[in-house]
Amino acid sequence: MITIQVDEKACVSCTLCVDACETRVFAFNDATGLPEVVNAKECFGCLACSAACPANAIDHTGVPHSMNFYYDLHSLDMLSKMTGDAADAVPAIASADVKRGLDDLGARLLSLGAVLSATLRSGLPAVGTFAGRTLANQLPRYRVPKNFEEALALAIEEFAPAWQLEPKVSGDTLTITVKDCFLRRLAQKHNSETGGDLCTLFYHYLAGYLSRMGKVRLRHTATERGCDACTYTAQIHPS
Amino acid sequence: MKAKISTEWLSGCSGCHVAIVDLHEKLLNLADEVEFVRVPVLMDEKGYPEADIGIVEGAIRSVHDREAVEHMRDSVRTLVAFGTCAVYGGPSGIGWLHDSESVFAQVYDGGPTNAGHERPDAGAPRLEESVVPIDEVVEVDFLLPGCPPSPYFIAAALRLLLDGSGPKLSKRTVCSGCTRKMSRRPGTALRKGAVTAADERLCLLSQGVVCMGSVTLDRCFSPCPQKGVACTGCNGPSLNIIREPQVDYRGVLAGTMSFLTGISEADVKAYIEAEAKTFYAYSLASPAIYKKPTVELREWAGDGHRHD
Ligand code: SF4
Ligand code: SF4
Ligand code: SF4
Numbered sequence: 001m002i003t004i005q006v007d008e009k010a011c012v013s014c015t016l017c018v019d020a021c022e023t024r025v026f027a028f029n030d031a032t033g034l035p036e037v038v039n040a041k042e043c044f045g046c047l048a049c050s051a052a053c054p055a056n057a058i059d060h061t062g063v064p065h066s067m068n069f070y071y072d073l074h075s076l077d078m079l080s081k082m083t084g085d086a087a088d089a090v091p092a093i094a095s096a097d098v099k100r101g102l103d104d105l106g107a108r109l110l111s112l113g114a115v116l117s118a119t120l121r122s123g124l125p126a127v128g129t130f131a132g133r134t135l136a137n138q139l140p141r142y143r144v145p146k147n148f149e150e151a152l153a154l155a156i157e158e159f160a161p162a163w164q165l166e167p168k169v170s171g172d173t174l175t176i177t178v179k180d181c182f183l184r185r186l187a188q189k190h191n192s193e194t195g196g197d198l199c200t201l202f203y204h205y206l207a208g209y210l211s212r213m214g215k216v217r218l219r220h221t222a223t224e225r226g227c228d229a230c231t232y233t234a235q236i237h238p239s
Numbered sequence: 240m241k242a243k244i245s246t247e248w249l250s251g252c253s254g255c256h257v258a259i260v261d262l263h264e265k266l267l268n269l270a271d272e273v274e275f276v277r278v279p280v281l282m283d284e285k286g287y288p289e290a291d292i293g294i295v296e297g298a299i300r301s302v303h304d305r306e307a308v309e310h311m312r313d314s315v316r317t318l319v320a321f322g323t324c325a326v327y328g329g330p331s332g333i334g335w336l337h338d339s340e341s342v343f344a345q346v347y348d349g350g351p352t353n354a355g356h357e358r359p360d361a362g363a364p365r366l367e368e369s370v371v372p373i374d375e376v377v378e379v380d381f382l383l384p385g386c387p388p389s390p391y392f393i394a395a396a397l398r399l400l401l402d403g404s405g406p407k408l409s410k411r412t413v414c415s416g417c418t419r420k421m422s423r424r425p426g427t428a429l430r431k432g433a434v435t436a437a438d439e440r441l442c443l444l445s446q447g448v449v450c451m452g453s454v455t456l457d458r459c460f461s462p463c464p465q466k467g468v469a470c471t472g473c474n475g476p477s478l479n480i481i482r483e484p485q486v487d488y489r490g491v492l493a494g495t496m497s498f499l500t501g502i503s504e505a506d507v508k509a510y511i512e513a514e515a516k517t518f519y520a521y522s523l524a525s526p527a528i529y530k531k532p533t534v535e536l537r538e539w540a541g542d543g544h545r546h547d
Contacts, residue, residue: 010415012442013422016498033420051486054453054495055415056477075481075527078374082382082456082478083408084399 002043002062008034010057017049017058025049125220128201132208148236151214155206165206172237174218176206178230199225203232215239242401245277245290246321247311249304250331250370251297255322256280258387259294265394272401287314292400298324298331298524299371303364312377317400319381325373326384327475328524333516334370335524336541342366370524385458386473386521392458412477413452413470414442416461421445427500431510435467443469444492445499449507451518453495454480454488475522487533488518515539 004025006017013033018026023042026035026049045063050056080089115134119126145151149169156165162182168175183198207218218234248256256279262269273292277284293315299305312318323329334342343366347358373379383396398405409415421442429447436446443450443464451472452464458474472488480486493507511518515536522528523536 007411007415010411012414012417013420014442014495014499015423016495019498051479051483052495054412054421056411056479057415070484071482072484072527072530075484078382078481078527079478081380082384082481083410084381084396085407085410088410088478 002040002045002060004037004040004043004049005059005061006035006037007055007057007059010055011035012055014054016052016054020048020052022046022048124197124200125204128204129208129211131201132205132210133212135205136209136212145213148214148216151210155210155213159206169236172235173221174234174236176232178232179228181230184230199223199230206232207234211239241272241274242292243276243288243290244273244292244294245288245311245315246275246279246294246296247277247307248279249295249297249307249325249373250300251322251324251329253280253296255296255324255385255387258322258385258390258393261387261390262394263390265390269394269397273397287311290315291317292397293318294321295319295325295373296322298328299367299373299376300331300334301364301366305367305376308373308377317380318377319383319396319400320373320379321383322388323384323386323473323475323521326382326525327522327528328370328372329386329521332370332372332522332524333520335529336516336537338542339366339368341542372525375526383458384456384475388458388474389460391460409457410478411457413455413457413459413461413464413474416457416459417442417452417464419443419464421495421499423499425501427502429500429502429506429510431514433468439467442499443467444496447500447502449492449496449510449518451488451492453477454491471517471520473521475525476528481527484531485533487528487531490533512539 011034015028015035017035018028021043023039023044025037025039025043027038028035043060045060047060047063050058050060076089080086082088115127115130119130145154152167152169152174156167159165163178164180166177166179168177183202187193187198203220203223207220210216211218217237217239219237220232220234222231222233224231224233246256246259259278260266260281275282276288276290277286287310293311295308295311295318297304299308320326324331328335337345343358347353348356350356374382381396381400383392385392388396392408395406395408399408414421419440419442422445424441424445427445427447429449434448436443436448438446444453448469450464450469452461452470454477455470455472456474456477461470463470476488480488480491489508489511492511493504496502496507497504515523519528519534519536519540528534529536
C-alpha cells in the first residue's frame with residue numbers, strides 16, 4: 001500500500017500538489033494553509049505531486065521504483081551520497097531487469113513490425129495514422145474527452161511542448177495551422193528542407209491520434225507548407 | 240583513538256574552510272573525537288598524511304588541482320566533496336563554457352586590471368582545458384554541497400561519517416525553510432535583475448522575482464529569500480532535478496511561476512536562458528546539469544554569446 005506524508009513545516013501553501021494529482025488525492029485546507037490527504041487509496045504512485053512540490057515536502061512509501069533504464073547512473077549515484085540515506089540509492093540493474101527490458105524491446109519491435117507490415121503497401125500516410133491511433137489507444141484513460149472539441153483541445157495541450165497548433169473548425173472542415181514546429185526547427189538547425197517525409201508522417205500521426213481520441217474520421221484534403229507556418233486541412237466525418 | 244581529518248583546498252575561495260572554523264563550539268565538542276592532520280588555512284603541512292576523513296574544497300581547474308585530489312584520494316579512507324565547487328564545479332565552473340585560451344584572452348590580454356597584458360604562465364600550474372567537479376577525477380564517498388554549507392549541515396555530515404548518528408541531512412529544497420507563502424497573484428509582471436520584493440510574507444515568485452529556492456537543495460536554512468533576496472541556487476540542484484534527466488531549473492521555475500502569476504512560461508524561460516550564467520552559475524560544470532537534454536548552455540552563454 002502507498003502512504004503519503006506531507007511535511008507541514010516545509011510546505012509553502014502553493015496548492016500545486018492539489019492541481020498536479022490526477023486522481024484528486026489532496027484537498028487544500030484554506031484555514032490551515034495546508035493540503036490534506038483525503039483520498040490516499042486513489043494514489044497510484046505517479047509522484048506528480050512530489051515533482052510539483054516546490055519544497056519537496058511530500059514523501060511516499062510503498063511506491064515501486066521504475067526501472068532505472070532512463071536515469072543517468074552518475075546522477076543517481078549522487079543522491080545517496082548527498083543524503084547519507086541508502087534508500088535514495090536506486091539498485092543497480094539486475095540481469096533479470098535486463099531480460100525484462102529486452103522482452104519489452106522485443107515487444108515494441110514486434111508491434112513496430114506489425115505497423116509496418118500492415119501499412120507499408122499504403123505508404124507513409126498510413127504508417128503515420130496507425131502510429132497516431134496506437135498512441136491514443138495506449139494513453140491512460142483518466143482524461144477521456146467527451147467529444148471532438150475536447151479531444152482537439154487536449155491534443156493542442158499535449159503537443160504544445162513541441163508544436164504550437166492553432167485549430168479552426170468551420171462546418172465539417174478542420175484546419176490546423178502549425179505555427180511553431182519542432183520538426184521545422186530541427187530541419188533549420190541541420191540546414192535541411194522541411195516538407196519531406198517527416199512532415200507527412202507527423203500530419204497523419206496527428207490526424208490518427210485526433211480521430212481516435214475524438215471518435216471521428218478525418219479525411220485529409222490538403223497540406224500547405226510555408227516558411228513560418230504550415231496548414232493541414234481535413235474533412236470531419238462521424239466514425 | 241581520535242579520527243584523523245585531512246583537508247585540501249583546490250579551485251575555490253576558501254569560504255568552505257572558513258565554514259569549518261564557523262562550527263564554533265561544535266568544533267570544541269568534536270575536538271575530543273577528531274584530530275586535524277592537514278588544513279591548508281591553519282597548518283603548514285605540505286604532504287598528504289593518512290587520515291580517516293578527507294575534506295576537499297574547490298573544483299578541478301588546473302593540473303595542480305588534479306594531482307592534489309589524487310593524493311587526497313590515496314591518503315584518506317572516506318573522501319568528502321565539500322561545498323558546491325567540489326560537488327558541481329561552483330562559480331569557477333563557468334570556465335566550462337569557454338576553452339582556456341579564451342578565458343586567458345578575456346582576463347589577461349585586454350583586462351583593465353592587467354595593464355602589461357602579461358600572462359602568469361611561469362611558475363603557475365597550467366590551466367586545464369575545462370573545469371570539472373572532483374568526482375570526475377576520483378571516486379568520492381560523500382557530497383556536501385553549499386556555498387558554503389551551513390555549520391549545522393557540516394556538523395550533521397561529520398556525525399554521520401564518524402559514527403552514523405546525528406540528524407538526517409535534509410532532502411527538501413530551500414523553500415522548505417522559507418517563511419514566505421506561495422500564493423497566486425495573477426497579473427503580476429516579471430521583475431528582472433537584482434530586485435527586492437515589497438511584500439515580506441509573500442513568496443518572491445508570486446511577486447514576479449525569479450527565486451531559485453524551489454529548485455535548490457536546502458543546505459543553508461534559506462537566509463536569502465527570508466531577507467527578500469532571491470535564492471541564486473548556491474547549494475546546487477534539488478534531489479528531483481538531480482534524479483530526473485528531463486527536469487531542469489528552467490522548466491520547473493517557469494511552470495511554478497506561471498501558475499502563481501500568469502506570466503507566460505516562455506517569458507520566464509527566455510529570461511533564464513538570457514541570464515544562463517547567473518541561473519546556472521553554481522552547477523553548470525556538472526554532468527548532472529549540462530547533460531540534460533533540455534539544457535543548451537553553450538548555445539545560451541558559450542563563446543558565440545559573449546556580451547563583451
Ligand atoms: S505542493 Fe508542496 S508546498 Fe505546495 S501545497 Fe502541496 S505540499 Fe505544500
Ligand atoms: S521560491 Fe523563494 S521566496 Fe518562494 S517560498 Fe521558495 S525560497 Fe521562499
Ligand atoms: S538561499 Fe539560495 S543563494 Fe542563499 S545561501 Fe541558500 S542556496 Fe545560497
